[in-house]
Amino acid sequence: MLPIIKKSLANGEHPIAKHFHFKKKKIFYGPMGAEKTLHLISELETLTAFIQQDPPAEPIELLAYKPARDKRKIGECNNESELASRLVSYPCKLIEDPIEILDDLKWDRYNIIAYDEVQFGPSSILKLIDIVDMHPNLYLVIAALNLNFRGEPYPLSDFKTTMIDVLRKFSYEEMEPLHAICNVCGLTGATHTQRAQIENGAINASPYWDPLHKLGGSEVHVNEQGKADIYQARHVWEFEAPGKDTWVLLEQMFKHYGANGQPVSVQQVLENSRVSPELFNTIVRGRFVDEKILRIQGDKAEYIRQY
Ligand SMILES: [Zn+2]
Numbered sequence: 177m178l179p180i181i182k183k184s185l186a187n188g189e190h191p192i193a194k195h196f197h198f199k200k201k202k203i204f205y206g207p208m209g210a211e212k213t214l215h216l217i218s219e220l221e222t223l224t225a226f227i228q229q230d231p232p233a234e235p236i237e238l239l240a241y242k243p244a245r246d247k248r249k250i251g252e253c254n255n256e257s258e259l260a261s262r263l264v265s266y267p268c269k270l271i272e273d274p275i276e277i278l279d280d281l282k283w284d285r286y287n288i289i290a291y292d293e294v295q296f297g298p299s300s301i302l303k304l305i306d307i308v309d310m311h312p313n314l315y316l317v318i319a320a321l322n323l324n325f326r327g328e329p330y331p332l333s334d335f336k337t338t339m340i341d342v343l344r345k346f347s348y349e350e351m352e353p354l355h356a357i358c359n360v361c362g363l364t365g366a367t368h369t370q371r372a373q374i375e376n377g378a379i380n381a382s383p384y385w386d387p388l389h390k391l392g393g394s395e396v397h398v399n400e401q402g403k404a405d406i407y408q409a410r411h412v413w414e415f416e417a418p419g420k421d422t423w424v425l426l427e428q429m430f431k432h433y434g435a436n437g438q439p440v441s442v443q444q445v446l447e448n449s450r451v452s453p454e455l456f457n458t459i460v461r462g463r464f465v466d467e468k469i470l471r472i473q474g475d476k477a478e479y480i481r482q483y
Pocket residue numbers: 358359360361362363366410411414
């Protein structure tokens with residue numbers, strides 16, 4: 177049971193409501209390169225300046241967090257304990273679960289909670305948002321990639337919900353969509369994050385069934401075959417998801433054959449699809465298992481997708 181503190185929300189008595197642009201909660205979202213973290217830090221610094229100018233009767237707590245990411249899967253870039261944009265950084269705490277934030281709150285005063293990279297943390301962020309909504313002295317500002325490199329809502333780390341479920345918790349006024357400069361045409365307004373491979377100078381969009389998390393970002397990783405993964409911001413009309421039709425066909429087949437609750441024979445799906453055994457293996461043993469879409473035991477598979 178959380179403590180309930182009665183605070184007056186009447187105009188003029190509320191130290192944060194006086195700050196015109198600061199809402200009860202807010203989400204910055206957009207593609208890579210849209211400066212989401214910079215906006216998040218700017219929100220905290222504006223508020224700090226405001227507090228210094230006009231100190232409230234009770235102190236205000238500023239708390240900043242981001243998910244402690246799985247280094248084996250996502251890489252070590254930007255994993256230091258700070259919210260880092262290209263221009264500025266802000267100290268933060270790495271947490272496994274947003275619910276841990278509750279332990280740091282000072283329940284007798286106002287708390288401003290900042291949480292970056294929501295898409296790398298678990299679905300319990302939804303619970304935290306509900307708690308913030310109920311408590312007059314809690315404020316929340318978060319930032320996230322809303323779409324993954326496939327152009328679809330980013331699933332949260334436990335694969336139970338996606339960024340769509342997070343965005344649904346915010347009203348229109350509480351959402352701040354951000355855009356990036358498009359790496360293809362150079363114009364602003366890019367909404368999508370494209371993953372691509374550079375090979376002999378050519379840039380090819382990565383296949384739809386590529387792993388969800390891969391090293392990349394600002395750093396370029398070149399493998400033994402001379403291929404490097406990169407990320408680009410693109411408009412939706414320049415965005416590509418090659419192989420999506422093959423993936424959708426396979427998923428529909430697993431769903432169809434498993435409709436009566438019976439485990440599906442992996443061999444049966446392979447025989448009925450026109451996908452080569454090598455490609456089938458890459459897709460089924462890779463993405464289907466990684467993202468908890470299928471549970472595979474021997475030659476049987478069970479469709480278990482939750483998000
Ligand atoms: Zn463009």
